[in-house]
Amino acid sequence: MFHLDHMALGVSDLTDSVRRLAEQTGLGNYEGGVFPGGIRNWIFPLGEDVYLEVESATGATGGPAAWFQRATGDGSEHWMFWCLRADTREELEQVASRLGSEVQVIPGRREPDGTRRVVTSAPAGEVALRARQAGLPNWYYRDDPAKNPARREVTGDRTAAGVAWLEVAGDREQFREHIGPETFDRLPLRFVPGEPGLHTVAVRTADGAEIVIRRTPAGQDTF
Template sequence: MNLLDHVLLGARDLEATVSRLRRELGLGAVPGGSPAPGVINAVVPLEPPLYLELVTATDAGASDAAARLAAATAAGDRLFTWAIEPDDIGARAASLGIEPMSGGGDTGRWRLLGEVEQDLPFFIEYDVARPGRVEGWRRTYAEAAHECAPGRVTYLEVGGDESGVRQWVGDVDVQLRMVGGEPRLAAMGIATDQGEIVLR
């Protein structure tokens, strides 16, 4: 079974988005870094090791990723894409006919399969297995000091051709609500102790 790893929310202004999510939804965030040239991030930890990654383009000319993100957020914040941790990235790569790419600097802390773009999710595999990452994410969760105790992702609302999306994604541990139309991540639900939060 493939597992939802994280969701990316594109933000025009990272600091403003962090403030808005706390003020309006009670979600806390912790500072991140620069996952790609011209891109900075912050992290909203959910049920460990799930998380919401807030990403902002600071220099659209620095990389293709920054250019795509800048274009997507030109009109404001929007859900950008999502990442899946496959049960076997080698087998997934073979079935899709593409090669994984190493990331995380010189140490190659993870491998990516697919492009980080709006049309489809991408796959990610870490050097540290999922159970080994949970304790670190528990500490990050505490650091975020949420006001609403966010937990699991309840669903993802996904646009595009349903058969194509499901063939790409395979079996995944989150409910997908297919809405057709433009290929995109249209919405997500997050369970909290104060009821479900919906982000669009």
Template sequence: MNLLDHVLLGVRDLQAATDRIRREWGWGTVPGGSPVPGVSTAVVPLEPPLYLELVAATDPGASAAAAGLAALTSGGDRLFTWAIEPDDLDTRAAAFGLEPLSGGGNTGRWRLLGEVGPERPFFIEYDVARTDRLEGWQRAYTQAEHDCTPGRVTYLELGGDESRLRKWVGDIDVPLRFVGGEPRLAAAGITTSRGEIVVR
């Protein structure tokens, strides 16, 4: 079974977005990093080890990824994409004839499969097992000092071709709702101590 790892929310201004999320939803954040040149992040810890990652293009000229993110968020903050932790990254890579890419940052090393873009999710495999990451994510959850405590992701709403997306995603631990139209992550439901919040 593949597992949802995190959801990415594209934002125009990282500080303004963290302030708005605290004000509107009662969620705190912890510092993120810079996964690629020209992109900075902040993290809303959800039920460990799930998280919502805020991604902002701080220098659109620094990389193609930053330029694409800047274009995506030019009309305002919006969901960007989502990441799946597969049960076996190499098996999925072989099935699609793709080669995983290696990367790393302040939280450790990882391997990615698929483009990080709005059309479909990407797969991520860490150098630390999921169970061994729980303690660190629990600390982050406490550090965020949420006013309204978030929990798990209840569903993802997706645009695009359902059969093609299901073939790419495989079996996953979160319900998927398909709404047609352009390929995109349209919405994510998240439980909280005050009821479900829908992020779009």
């Protein structure tokens, strides 16, 4: 089975953006670490094994960092991508095969305590780039669910209890075909006009409220 996993918000000033997002939402958060290439990462657990990561490539060079810098160089904040999660490696392999791609396993972020994460995802290469340009998600697999970044305990003024809905823009039928009908029908997606990609994340809170986080997609420029 497939589930919503996480979404990435690209920013130019990580410290300032994390502070403002924490003030806006009241949600707890923690330092995630640094990816190869120098992209810094901060994590907001959203409940139900979903999280939001805030990322900045300030001072980094090449590859994804250049894409982040182009998107956020004017000080703006943008949704860079969003991701689903497969329960098993076999399911991830099936996704990769269906999309004419493969599973990639690459070094992930190094956490503040020195732990190096590994990223297992699909699709890869040009297929992944084309999907991102269309605002479509990719998939992750975690061999140890207990280490899901969303499960880290944090303290904030409000407690997240899961994602209520997402606003996305793009071709609905293309989304349905890419994601797969069964999963597509279960996701809380709302389609809106505009640049393809993620536009809004609404988070449920333990007290029954909703926190709405609106930004614009990074656009079709990719690395």
